[in-house]
């Protein structure tokens with residue numbers, strides 16, 4: 001008997017209807033994702049990447065089809081599928097520590113003692129190298145630091161799947177590179193399943209085990225899935241001249257700019 005994948009996205013369709021007009025955004029999305037995999041979703045603006053991630057998060061209902069996590073249907077948000085958005089979404093009046101601690105208390109108040117919850121919070125801040133800034137407020141730290149706290153908060157819920165919606169999109173190139181390295185380290189340490197939306201081809205190749213390439217909308221679907229067979233740990237400087245890296249990069253670029261070039265609406 002064929003084994004059901006850890007996360008199964010099967011026959012997913014999404015149509016938004018507003019004021020009598022319908023917009024079919026996603027059509028016939030089928031993919032299985034294994035436990036511990038790092039998968040990126042790439043595609044031109046507006047094709048439906050966030051819609052797909054929000055469906056996996058349980059924030060957006062499907063029109064038809066479904067998502068199964070460990071064989072259980074996903075139809076509402078839950079801490080086992082934590083999302084990190086492009087804009088950190090931290091509460092500005094709380095400290096870095098309290099922004100994470102709030103999520104920890106929400107998920108673990110019945111299971112862990114106060115001391116354990118404190119330790120858990122500090123451990124997650126340590127993982128993203130933010131323990132030193134635990135008493136600062138979001139307005140007192142940089143954009144990259146805010147994203148680190150957002151990642152710590154998501155990880156603190158011990159999600160089965162971490163969903164990242166362009167987590168580094170608003171950051172400068174150097175900060176972005178640091179955060180990519182941190183996410184690779186976290187993935188190597190925790191071995192959790194991660195699904196990330198990105199517009200950045202190099203980022204997708206550097207981080208992913210597989211890259212899901214979406215066709216243009218409306219009715220976008222999965223055009224191709226690329227396996228990135230580069231061994232881990234991966235070091236960005238060593239990869240620049242690696243033939244497997246260069247080939248993977250070229251395959252994504254060709255998909256996006258030759259076979260599915262973006263045509264701006266008139």
Ligand SMILES: Nc1ncnc2c1ncn2[C@@H]1O[C@H](COP(=O)(O)OP(=O)(O)OP(=O)(O)O)[C@@H](O)[C@H]1O
Pocket residue numbers: 016017018023025043044045046047048049050051052217
């Ligand atoms: N809640 C909603 N109601 C109606 N239409 C929506 C809603 N959310 C998304 N859409 C539409 O669905 C389409 C896909 O949007 P989505 O944000 O998923 O694309 P995307 O690929 O993530 O875009 P980008 O790369 O620019 O962030 C767009 O046409 C958008 O206008």
